[in-house]
Amino acid sequence: MAEGKIVRIAGGQGFWGDDLEAPVRQVEQGPIDYLMLDYLAEVTMSIMQKQRARDPGAGFARDFVPLMERLFPAIVEKSIRIVTNAGGVNPRGCAEAVVEAGRAAGVEGRASVGMVTGDDLMDRLDSLLSEGHELRNMDTDEPLSTIRDRVQSANAYIGAAPILGALVKGADVIVTGRSTDTALTYAPMMHEFGWSADDYDRVAAGVVAGHINECGAQCTGGNCLIDWWTVPDLDRVGFPIIEAHRNGEFVVTKHDGTGGRVTRATVSEQIVYEMGDPTNYITPDVIADFTTIQLTDAGDDRVRVHGVRGKPATEFLKVSIAYSDGYKAVGTLTYAWPDAAAKARRAAQVLRERLDRLGLEFDDIRTELVGWDSTHGFLAGEPPADLPEVQLRIGVRGHDRAAVERFTREIAPLILTGPPSVTGFAGGRPRTQEIMAYWPALIRREAVEPNLSVEVLPV
Amino acid sequence: MTMMPLVDLAHARSGDKGDTANVGVIVYETEHYDLLREALTVERVKEHFGELVKGSVERFELPNLHALNFLLHGALDGGGTVSLMNDAQGKVFSTALLRMEIDVPDEVASKMRGRGRAP
Numbered sequence: 001m002a003e004g005k006i007v008r009i010a011g012g013q014g015f016w017g018d019d020l021e022a023p024v025r026q027v028e029q030g031p032i033d034y035l036m037l038d039y040l041a042e043v044t045m046s047i048m049q050k051q052r053a054r055d056p057g058a059g060f061a062r063d064f065v066p067l068m069e070r071l072f073p074a075i076v077e078k079s080i081r082i083v084t085n086a087g088g089v090n091p092r093g094c095a096e097a098v099v100e101a102g103r104a105a106g107v108e109g110r111a112s113v114g115m116v117t118g119d120d121l122m123d124r125l126d127s128l129l130s131e132g133h134e135l136r137n138m139d140t141d142e143p144l145s146t147i148r149d150r151v152q153s154a155n156a157y158i159g160a161a162p163i164l165g166a167l168v169k170g171a172d173v174i175v176t177g178r179s180t181d182t183a184l185t186y187a188p189m190m191h192e193f194g195w196s197a198d199d200y201d202r203v204a205a206g207v208v209a210g211h212i213n214e215c216g217a218q219c220t221g222g223n224c225l226i227d228w229w230t231v232p233d234l235d236r237v238g239f240p241i242i243e244a245h246r247n248g249e250f251v252v253t254k255h256d257g258t259g260g261r262v263t264r265a266t267v268s269e270q271i272v273y274e275m276g277d278p279t280n281y282i283t284p285d286v287i288a289d290f291t292t293i294q295l296t297d298a299g300d301d302r303v304r305v306h307g308v309r310g311k312p313a314t315e316f317l318k319v320s321i322a323y324s325d326g327y328k329a330v331g332t333l334t335y336a337w338p339d340a341a342a343k344a345r346r347a348a349q350v351l352r353e354r355l356d357r358l359g360l361e362f363d364d365i366r367t368e369l370v371g372w373d374s375t376h377g378f379l380a381g382e383p384p385a386d387l388p389e390v391q392l393r394i395g396v397r398g399h400d401r402a403a404v405e406r407f408t409r410e411i412a413p414l415i416l417t418g419p420p421s422v423t424g425f426a427g428g429r430p431r432t433q434e435i436m437a438y439w440p441a442l443i444r445r446e447a448v449e450p451n452l453s454v455e456v457l458p459v
Numbered sequence: 460m461t462m463m464p465l466v467d468l469a470h471a472r473s474g475d476k477g478d479t480a481n482v483g484v485i486v487y488e489t490e491h492y493d494l495l496r497e498a499l500t501v502e503r504v505k506e507h508f509g510e511l512v513k514g515s516v517e518r519f520e521l522p523n524l525h526a527l528n529f530l531l532h533g534a535l536d537g538g539g540t541v542s543l544m545n546d547a548q549g550k551v552f553s554t555a556l557l558r559m560e561i562d563v564p565d566e567v568a569s570k571m572r573g574r575g576r577a578p
Contacts, residue, residue: 042475042476042477042539043539043540043548046539046540139477139478139479223472225470225471225472225553225554225575226470226485226487228577229577229578265470265485268485268524268526269470269471269472269483269485270472271483271524272471272472272481272483272484272485272521272524272526272528273472273473273474273481273483274474274475274476274481275474275481275483275519275528276476276481276528276530277519278519278521278528279519290521291520291521291522291523292523293523293524294523295523295524307523325541328541328543330543364536364543366536366543366544368544368545370545374544374545374546375545375546375551375554375555376551376554376555376558377510377511377555378509378510378511379507379511379555379558393545395543396543397541397543435540435541436540437537437540437541438477438538438539438540438541440477
């Protein structure tokens with residue numbers, strides 16, 4: 001391992017909804033220089049968009065604000081900097097709330113919040129389309145114009161540059177919108193070691209570090225299949241820490257005395273998570289070749305990562321677009337022994353016949369048996385008659401809201417009018433959800449990058 | 460040769476990208492990587508998943524991690540927010556693949572049998 005300066009970048013959240021105490025443990029239980037908090041996923045942006053549609057002040061990871069109120073005194077004292085995409089579809093609202101949290105935490109005049117904006121393309125969408133940016137769906141190749149009137153949000157995935165800008169300006173907490181998850185980890189590495197944007201191998205190593213770091217404990221023993229029954233103390237699982245070196249090598253580890261496990265196997269499971277073509281892991285800053293990653297044991301709960309190669313990024317940025325695509329609802333009922341699965345299936349059949357008789361039409365109706373086939377489908381085989389119990393899970397999807405609403409009123413009647421031995425309906429009627437579908441597209445980077453902006457707000 | 464479930468030869472993790480699920484499969488013992496490559500052809504994996512995967516199957520090799528990565532297109536009923544599936548984000552396609560029975564030499568079977576299961 002190379003000698004010299006080590007920069008410790010801790011991962012504290014793997015998604016919006018992750019362990020609320022993990023970021024606090026990362027700050028309190030050992031030395032770190034940066035805390036990276038990833039709140040976003042494809043699904044999350046759609047959810048935040050729905051929230052902003054109801055309340056213009058919403059649309060970001062609200063949990064981040066009270067978290068910062070707790071963390072501010074410690075990060076100011078220890079000079080820890082925080083990099084997060086908690087801003088979601090409203091980074092300004094998030095950053096302003098964080099400034100207020102800093103004042104409430106008593107660090108007024110001693111900290112600042114960097115805010116990255118410009119990834120939001122919604123207000124520019126029509127001018128972009130008229131300039132010839134078709135924003136074709138990467139999966140279906142359809143142009144965006146086919147659903148333009150239903151688009152609810154459009155955000156470009158952005159890379160390290162604006163985060164670097166905020167770090168140079170001295171921000172202690174950096175709030176972005178749709179930054180890539182990996183940039184939250186490698187931007188601090190580029191900043192600390194002075195890597196240039198064309199140092200492809202080192203930036204690619206940073207991307208690999210970011211990919212390992214971005215899902216929290218999923219690389220330190222959480223959700224880990226290998227030997228899961230032996231992973232110790234998951235109740236206080238240690239979240240990942242990247243010990244980065246100037247030459248691009250790094251060690252994946254966790255704080256001493258925490259639960260979980262870091263081995264080549266736990267890190268490998270995270271590396272293959274959400275992987276596409278491993279030779280072309282595309283980011284806004286570099287294309288990393290994951291087949292060049294070398295993992296070496298470096299002691300207890302320490303894995304050294306080296307050998308990573310990269311090549312120049314493409315001319316495009318990915319765009320995450322959410323659009324309204326109808327409605328769905330899912331209801332459940334529980335059936336008991338004997339013949340639990342047969343009763344559940346009969347109930348589903350009765351329900352489908354009633355929906356038909358009511359003249360309701362849906363794009364899809366799906367029946368699953370939780371406890372039997374809802375995870376592995378037909379691979380589970382036929383359920384035995386002595387199955388102790390099973391949960392019927394039945395869902396519909398369609399563009400007629402009234403039809404979906406009526407479906408939600410057809411579950412409860414099955415209790416007294418369907419097959420016997422049924423329970424588990426205490427939650428009441430299922431809720432009708434508006435579907436925000438995901439439309440992945442590409443856009444030429446020069447259409448986005450000049451609009452990115454960094455502001456630093458004093459606390 | 461003996462039939463053995465893949466769960467005793469490899470561990471795995473899966474995730475999603477739109478309507479596509481990915482499954483990364485990693486052998487427990489590095490010397491079994493070639494066995495994995497030979498057994499898990501695109502055709503075999505496509506056949507294994509049957510109606511669960513509406514589109515094509517792609518395969519990528521990661522010899523450095525002794526792993527294969529599969530993309531299962533059209534596996535998530537539209538994906539993420541659209542899907543009516545309990546597993547809308549493809550989190551457990553990993554163990555669904557590990558149900559596959561593969562043919563291995565007898566000594567591999569006797570060494571590995573039970574490796575992937577809690578005692």
